Amino acid sequence: MRRRDFLLGAVAGAAGAIGAFPALAVQPFRSDMWPPLNDKAQFVSWMASNRGEDPTYLGRRFDRYREVLAFNDLWTPADKRAFLMTPREEFVLPQDREQAYVGHYLDIGFGVTITPPGTMGRMTSALGVRGSDKVLEIGTGSGYQSALLTYLTSRVHSIEIIPELAARTRGVYDRLIGAGYHEYGVIETRSGDGYFGWEEAAPFDKIIVTCGIDHIPPPLLQQLKPSGIMVIPVGPPGAQHILKVVKTTGADGATTVSRSDIFGGKVIPFVPLSGGHQSEG
8 A cells, every 4th residue: 555655646746747646546447438427426426436536526527517418518428428537627727626617718827728618528529539530639738638538539649839738738647547547548649839730640530629720720631531520719819610620532532621610600719729830921
């Protein structure tokens, strides 16, 4: 017991982590692991027993889950499970743990925020992630979005342009992996300019962009597979619409791109996608 406590403490200290160190997960995640989706008391009991998590935060998670469902932001059982399995309180700043499940943006430092749970839920649902999909996230941020994706696929890549934030979030993942959340070990991270994607790891079945831009980056379209889906906030600063972009290649080799607004025209503000593209032209 003392050796385990020492090792876990060492991992937490080395990470310089956000949040308190969680209890050791009792059972590592498996694809056939399903918490109760419809009853709060059963969910809290199951998660506390199987994942060793704090019932207080579990209760808040389920309450927010009900709100998200009421707005049709989670579409499939797999999307619902991903939301319920992801400990959002571990990805906010320590002083905001009690606010982890509020329905608005929270500051995470470096001039960026963590997106509200419902917005993240619908963006994830719109991707339609399958278990075999390779997914690229542009804008690692807090790390919550990529963590959520690990319950849908084991092939997740994420890019963060702010080196200090990229390092801090990698530390959060590593701390949680040490606590038993082994699913986060599949997240490949790098610090770089997300506008240009991750060419060495391309092509991707799905791409999710978690920062706003006034156009769809051509390099990301190029790295998206035929029939692939990208979800991206597009529009002027602070007034984006979240688009589902579907890339289709015809028999003649011609590529077409269709766009639809996943929030039906509602304006959703995002922090801007920064990088070298801003000085182009």
